[in-house]
Amino acid sequence: MSDSPGPSRDVALELDCRDMPCPMPVIELARHLGDVKVGELLAVVAHDPAAAVDVPAWCRMKAQDYVGADVADDGAPRYVVRRLT
C-alpha cells in the first residue's frame, strides 16, 4: 500500500507534526482520531523517525487500520490511518 503519491489518496484530515519530537505525532493522532468519520482516512506528517514504527504499532494496539506511508506535498514522510472504530 505504500509509496503511492499523497494527493491520490482521499485523506479527510492531515495533521502537521513535522517538527514534533517523539511521541507527539502519535499523541496528535490519538487526539484527532475522533475528528474524522469511521471509514475515513487520517494522516500524520512527521519527520520524527520513530513515527514510521509507532504509527503502525499504534494502529495495531488501538484496532485501527494502518493504510501505509507516502509523502506529503513538500516531500515530508506521511503516515495514513483509516478510522475503524
Added chain:
Amino acid sequence: MLLAALDRGYADPRRLHRSGREARLLLDNAREATAEALGVRPDEVTFTPSGTHAVHLGLLGLVRGSRRGTVVVHSAVEHSAVRHAVAWGASACEVGVEGDGRVYDGDLVENACSPGVAAVALQTANHEVGTLQDVGRFELPNDVPLFTDACASMGRLPLPSGWAAAAGSAHKWGGPAGVGVLLVRKRARWRNPFPGDDRVDERSTGFENIPAVLAAAASLQAVVAERDEVNARQHGLVDVVRRRVAAEVPDVEVVGDPDRRLPHLVTFSCLYVDGEALVTELDRRGFGVASGSACTASTLTPSHVLEAMGVLTHGNVRLSLQRDTTRADVDAFCDVLPEVVAEIRSRVGL
C-alpha cells in the same frame, strides 16, 4: 581476589623475570577457569578490552579467513557492535525477525547459501528484549562459519553449539568492565583482521589487564555455579513483571518472547509516554531502568531492535533484574509504575 591480583599480577606476562612469570601464571589460570566455565578449550579463549572488541575481532576475523567473499548475513536485531563491524569491514545482508524478535530461520539459511557469503552472525539472545535465538539449529553450508554474539547470555546460559567464533562481555555477567571474551574454535578459519601483536595469545593485541581478567573469570565461575537457582528465580520474577505491567498499565505493550528468553530481562513500551521522562521519573523513585526510545538515544533514532520487531518504540523501558532482586522489589516497581505512567500521560492531556 581483585586486590591480591593487583599485587601479584601487575607485570607483563611475556617477561621471564619472577613477576612476569607470576603474571603469566595468573593469566593462564584465568584462561583455564574461563574455558572450564564455558565448556571450551583454554586455547580457544582470548581476553579482549571489551565485549564490543571481542565482537569486532571475532566476526571480522571470520570474514578475513573466508575464501568465499565478504558478505555477512545477520539478523536485524544484532547488537550495534555487530552492525558497526559489518559496516566497517564487510558487506551486510540483513534478515528480518518475527514480532517476538526471533529471526526468520528460513531466510537466514537461504541467504547464507548465496555466493559471496563469508559468515553468518546471530546473537544467542537479544540484549534489549531477551528473546533467545535458535543458534546451532541451522544447517549452514560447511564453509560458511557462524559467529555468535553471546554478550547478553554468557555465564547465565550455556553456550549454544554450532559456532566458529563467539563473544562475551564480563560486565554483562556481573564481572568488571573492560574485559571481553573472544572464543575461536580450534579448527575455525579465523585470521586477525587488525594489525597483529606479539603476545602470549596470538589473537590478543596489547597487554592483558590481568587483575581484571582474573576477577572476570572468578565472577564467571560464581555465576555459572549458581545459575540454575538464580535463573529460575529471575524467570519467575520477570513473569510477575510481564503479567502485572500488562494487567495494570493501560495501553502498554510487553515485548519479546514470554518464555524462551533471558531469565533477567523484560522490556515494555507505554503508549503516549516520553521514554526520557519515564526513565527520569522511575530513577527519582529509585529504579534505574534503560530505554530503547529515540529520545533517550544519542542518535535520536529509536532502537533498531524495536523497529525490526515492529513494536512501539516510544515510552520504552528495559528492566534488568540483579541476582539479589526480590519479589518485594519487583512488586514495588509494579506498584509505582501505573501512577508514573498516568502522571506523564496527564502532562499531555491523555
